Amino acid sequence: MSEAHSLTRKPWFFGLLIFVILASSLLISRALMNSAPVAQRKPPERVARLVAASPVLAASERVQILAHGAVEAAQRSVLAARVSGEVVEISDAFVPGNRVAAGTTLLRLDPADYELALVEAQASLATARASLAQEQGNQAVARADADILNLEVSEDERRLMLREPQLSSARANVKLAETALQRARLNLERTRVLAPFDGLVLSRDVALGSQVAANGGVLGELAAAAPYWVVLRVPIDALRWIEWPDQDGQSGSAVELRDAGDRNSPSWQGRVIQLLDALETEGRRAGVLVEISQPDAGERPLLLDTYVQATIHGRELVDALRLENTWVHDGKVWVVADGRLQSRQIEAAYRASDHVLVTKGLTAGEHIVTSVPSGFVDGMRVRIQGRDDKPARQEGKPRAAESAERRP
Structure with missing residues (x-):
C-alpha cells in the first residue's frame, strides 16, 4: 500500500523538478545577457x-x-558714254575682276566725227576773230570822223556813230566760237572712256562695234579698290x-x-x-x-x-x-x-x-x-x-543603436 502511495506522488515531483530546471535556465540566460558587452554602431561618415x-x-x-x-x-560707278558713237577699241584691262588705276582708258569710240567738228570749231573761231578785228578798225575810222565833225548828239546817237553795237556783236561771236571750240575738244576727249578712280572692274556690257548713245546705255560698272x-x-x-x-x-x-x-x-x-x-x-x-x-x-x-x-x-x-x-x-x-x-x-x-x-x-x-x-x-x-582632392569628412545623423547579447 505504501508503494501505491509513492507512485501517486511521483508525477508531482517530476513536474516540480522540471519547473525548477526551466526557471533556473531562464535566470541564468538573463544574467548572461545583462552581463554581455553592448556594441554600438559609429555614426556614418559622409564625404x-x-x-x-x-x-x-x-x-x-x-x-x-x-x-x-x-x-x-x-564707291560704285556705272560707266556711260558722254557722247554717242561706235566702240572701236576696248582695253585689255577692261575685264571683270581686273584692277585699274584712275585715268586708265577703258574703251574708245570712233573719233572721226568729233575731229571734224573740232576743225569746224577752229575755223569758226578764226572767222569770228577776223570779223572782230575788222569791226575794231571800222570803229577807229568812225571815231576819227566823229572827232572831225564835232557834232552835238545824244549819248545813244554817239554810240551808234562809233559802231559800238557792231563791236559788241563781233566780240560776242568770238566768245561763242571759243565756247564751240572748247565743246568740240571736250567731245573729242569724251570718245575715250576713263576709269574715274582706282578700282575693280565689276562688269563690262559692251563689245567692239557696239553703238553707244550719249548718256544712254551702260558700258560697265566699277567699284573703288x-x-x-x-x-x-x-x-x-x-x-x-x-x-x-x-x-x-x-x-x-x-x-x-x-x-x-x-x-x-x-x-x-x-x-x-x-x-x-x-x-x-x-x-x-x-x-x-x-x-x-x-x-x-x-x-x-x-x-x-x-x-x-x-x-x-x-x-x-x-x-x-x-x-x-x-x-x-x-x-x-x-x-x-x-x-x-x-x-x-x-x-x-x-x-x-x-x-x-x-x-x-x-x-x-x-x-x-x-x-x-x-x-x-x-x-x-x-x-x-x-x-x-583629399576627402573631407563630416558627421551625419547617427542611426538607432543596436545591441546584441553574447554568450560567454
Whole structure:
C-alpha cells in the first residue's frame, strides 16, 4: 500500500523538478545577457562632394561686340558714254575682276566725227576773230570822223556813230566760237572712256562695234579698290560701348573682321566711322558703318560681298570679372566659400554671346563653380577639384543603436 502511495506522488515531483530546471535556465540566460558587452554602431561618415571651380580675377578688359555683315565698296560707278558713237577699241584691262588705276582708258569710240567738228570749231573761231578785228578798225575810222565833225548828239546817237553795237556783236561771236571750240575738244576727249578712280572692274556690257548713245546705255560698272565698307547690325544696348570718331581727331573703335565661311580665314582691320540713322525693319537693331582702309592687306585680299564676322573692340571696363555664360543661371552663380556652396546674385555690366563681364556681386579671387551637378543646394559642403582632392569628412545623423547579447 505504501508503494501505491509513492507512485501517486511521483508525477508531482517530476513536474516540480522540471519547473525548477526551466526557471533556473531562464535566470541564468538573463544574467548572461545583462552581463554581455553592448556594441554600438559609429555614426556614418559622409564625404563632401567634389566640384569643378575656377578663381575669378579682376582685370581691365575691352568689351567685345560680335556682329555680322557683307562687304561693299565705298564707291560704285556705272560707266556711260558722254557722247554717242561706235566702240572701236576696248582695253585689255577692261575685264571683270581686273584692277585699274584712275585715268586708265577703258574703251574708245570712233573719233572721226568729233575731229571734224573740232576743225569746224577752229575755223569758226578764226572767222569770228577776223570779223572782230575788222569791226575794231571800222570803229577807229568812225571815231576819227566823229572827232572831225564835232557834232552835238545824244549819248545813244554817239554810240551808234562809233559802231559800238557792231563791236559788241563781233566780240560776242568770238566768245561763242571759243565756247564751240572748247565743246568740240571736250567731245573729242569724251570718245575715250576713263576709269574715274582706282578700282575693280565689276562688269563690262559692251563689245567692239557696239553703238553707244550719249548718256544712254551702260558700258560697265566699277567699284573703288579702297576703302571698303561693312554695315554691322548690333543691339541698341551695345551702342554705349562703341567709341565714335569726333571732331578732335579721335578715331572710332577698332574692328577685326574674318570671313564667316572660312575657319582658316585671315583677319582684316577696320574702324567704326558712323552710326546709321535708321533701325532695321526686322530685329530692330542699329547699323554701324565700318571702314576697311586697306582691304588688300593680309594673307589675301578681302573680296566684295564677303559675309564677315566682326569683333568690335569697344570701351574698356576697369576691374571687371569675366565669367563664361555657362556659369551663370538666372542671373546667379554658385560660389565656394569656406567649403560650402553659396548662391550669389550678380550684376552684369555687359553680356556677350559666350561670356559675361561682372562688376557687382563678386570679389576677385572667389571660386566660381563651373559645372553644377543636380542636387546641389545652398550651404552644402563641397570640395574643389584639384585643390581639395583629399576627402573631407563630416558627421551625419547617427542611426538607432543596436545591441546584441553574447554568450560567454
